[in-house]
Amino acid sequence: MEYEKAPLNIEKEDVLLVKPSKSTSSCILSLSTLDNKGANNNIAQTVHVYRSSSIHDYDSSFNPCHVFKEALSKALFYYYPLAGRLVRHTDGKFRVKINTDSVEFGVPFLEATANCTLSSLHYLDNTNTEIAKHLVLDLPSPQDKNYPLVLMVTKFLCGGFTIGMGMSHAICDGFGASQFFKAILELARGRTEPSVKPVWERENQVGTITTQPFPQCPMDRESVAFSPFVNQPNTKIIKQYCFKVEGETITRLKLSLMNENIRFTTFEVLAGYVWRSRARALKLSSNDKTMLNVLVGIRRNLMDYETLPKGYYGNSTIDAKVVLKVSELDEMPLYKIVKLIKETKNIAFTADYVRNSINSLETNQEDGLSMELEASGAVTVLTEWKHLGFQENLDFGGYELVNFLPAPCKMLATVDACIFSSANKLDDHDPSMDGGVRIFTSLPVAAMPKFKDEIEALSHRVLYALCVLSQIVNDSRVLLGGGWPEMVMAKEIDALDRKTRGKKSLTMEAFTRALLAIPTTIADNAGLDSAELIS
Structure with missing residues (x-):
């Protein structure tokens, strides 16, 4: 695609730390059992794409970075744990350490400007999503990985912009991240406080040690399937x-x-x-x-x-x-x-x-x-x-959310x-x-x-028809008077098609018209209403 050929140059400002708009107390907060799940010790990055709405004239004085940053600061007063740091306790579990006197207190925020329009990137509505990883903030040093939240706002020549949000899965799941994002936009639109007040209460979601735990994984190393495309030098991308x-x-x-x-x-x-x-x-x-x-x-x-x-x-x-x-x-x-x-x-x-x-x-x-x-x-x-709610009424400043993706x-x-x-x-x-x-x-x-x-x-009519038949006919041989040989032939072609790389071969395409008539014949022979089933 053309967008993959065009260079994307992004000019970045210095990373700054956004702090809560009002003072908060220093403390250490515990996390729930589900928060401490091993797979959650990572950052989930999402990109939110905004363009000027059709009823809104582009205002060059509108600075989405300034508006969003100010609203973020207000939201952090309610979601102050997101301005702290994730630390590993001696028991092996995570805690959120909030030290308001630390120079590291706050949320890393990056303002950037791209050298193109969002339309030239199809608003990131592409099969290949690789471009999105250039629109999120990835802090380089290991110690920076302990920030629960990072944000990046990128302005484009058209006046549109993207918001890249990286949230620690140990702090929020998708629903919680959406709740926080909504709070920012509500404050950006002029509300004095979020419509939903955040609740921590992680201590109420801690499990009890049991003598008969569920197996964490119902497979073992000896039985797990192997793929020739994974962990191989030439196919690991x-x-x-x-x-x-x-x-x-x-x-x-x-x-x-x-x-x-x-x-x-x-x-x-x-x-x-x-x-x-x-x-x-x-x-x-x-x-x-x-x-x-x-x-x-x-x-x-x-x-x-x-x-x-x-x-x-x-x-x-x-x-x-x-x-x-x-x-x-x-x-x-x-x-x-x-x-x-x-x-x-x-x-x-x-x-x-x-x-x-x-x-x-x-x-x-x-x-x-x-x-x-x-x-x-x-x-x-x-x-x-x-x-999750990431696409529900999240417009602001005359700009509409047109895309959201991981x-x-x-x-x-x-x-x-x-x-x-x-x-x-x-x-x-x-x-x-x-x-x-x-x-x-x-x-x-x-x-x-x-x-x-x-x-x-999935959208191929022949395969859909065969799928219908596989459900209404347990054994095609019971349909005396025709249909069995054709059904066997159709299944053989279907099996061969699954092994064929790329587009269907010309030979397979030649069978398509003939196969389209088979469902009607077989259904009619079974005494079923073929028009109702296949139309």
């Missing part, structure tokens, strides 16, 4: 890409998986499909195991909800893990995979599971094996950002990372993205073409 799945495609996929009166959510059907697609793209060893780790939010589902008061901005997700042999994941009907994911999620929503998970994590804080296996490529860690650095650029996010404002002009989903996933560059093919296959 990992990049994050964004794929858009249209709303109609998702609806058809969900309809194709309807069975036994079970209805699946968009997240569940895409989780099953993406997990399998990643395994195929990575060419995982078929006789070994792969795991899907779904990060399940407990704020709205936990039965003893009063333990998470409104305004709580600490971590509130637990792991729901599904393990299969790679061969099972590849060959099992998608319906069964999705059903397994749904059942695992439902169990994870129960109060008993949540409490046992927290107690187990408190008992075995060090989760080194899980983190090691996540870096192997055999694990997909999946989270959903659709309901930056491909730190914890969001590892080979296991996969994020589902809703369509952005730029997709409003595209009716096909109504109800659509953006999939952000990180993979070795060598594995990405196959994953791209798998995602594109």
Whole structure:
């Protein structure tokens, strides 16, 4: 794409520390069991893209850096722990040290200016998201890594700007980070205080040591699947890409998986499909195991909800893990995979599971094996950002938020990372993205073409028709009078297509028209309404 060829030059000011607008007390704060999870000891970077709204004339005197910095200072009075430093206690757990007299007290803030317009970068609405990592603040020295929050505002020639926010996952999860970001923008728009007051109360979310903890990882080193693309000298480059799945495609996929009166959510059907697609793209060893780790939010589902008061901005997700042999994941009907994911999620929503998970994590804080296996490529860690609130009414100063995305650095650029996010404002002009989903996933560059093919296959009418048939026909041979030989042929072609790199071969394309007629024939022979099923 053209934006990848154009140089992006960014002129940066000196990093300064933004302090709370009013004085706060020095103290040391403890964190919850979920905050202290090993995988959370990292920075999650996001980029928020703003352009001038259509009803707002560009005002050259408006300085987004000044407005945002002033609002940040006001917000830090309420969220003062974010101006402190993360320190490791003698018990191995993290604390937040707030020393208002220290010269290091405050939030690192960087103002920058880019040499281009946001439209020349397509407002960062691209398949390749690499450009985003240049728009976040990455402090170089090891001691700087202890800042819970870093921010960077970059102005563009068009008057638009981006806000890059790096938040320690040990302090906030996505919901908490969104709550803080909203508070800044509310204050930037003139409110005197945030609409939601922050609540710390991490001490109420500490587990109890148990003699029967959950296993932290249901796989071991001997059984984990191997990918030829991971940890190899010539294939170790990992990049994050964004794929858009249209709303109609998702609806058809969900309809194709309807069975036994079970209805699946968009997240569940895409989780099953993406997990399998990643395994195929990575060419995982078929006789070994792969795991899907779904990060399940407990704020709205936990039965003893009063333990998470409104305004709580600490971590509130637990792991729901599904393990299969790679061969099972590849060959099992998608319906069964999705059903397994749904059942695992439902169990994870129960109060008993949540409490046992927290107690187990408190008992075995060090989760080194899980983190090691996540870096192997055999694990997909999946989270959903659709309901975090990062795209809800976050305009200010006559500028509208048109895009929001994870930056491909730190914890969001590892080979296991996969994020589902809703369509952005730029997709409003595209009716096909109504109800659509953006999939952000990180993979070795060598594995990405196959994953791209798998995602594109979702919207392919032939594969959809075959998917419908696989659900309504348990054994195609029962359809006497025709359809069985054609079904076998179609499945063979489908299997061959999965092994074909790049676009379909011309030979496969020649079969397309003939295959399109097969679903109608088979459904009619079964006494089913083919028009209702396939139209």
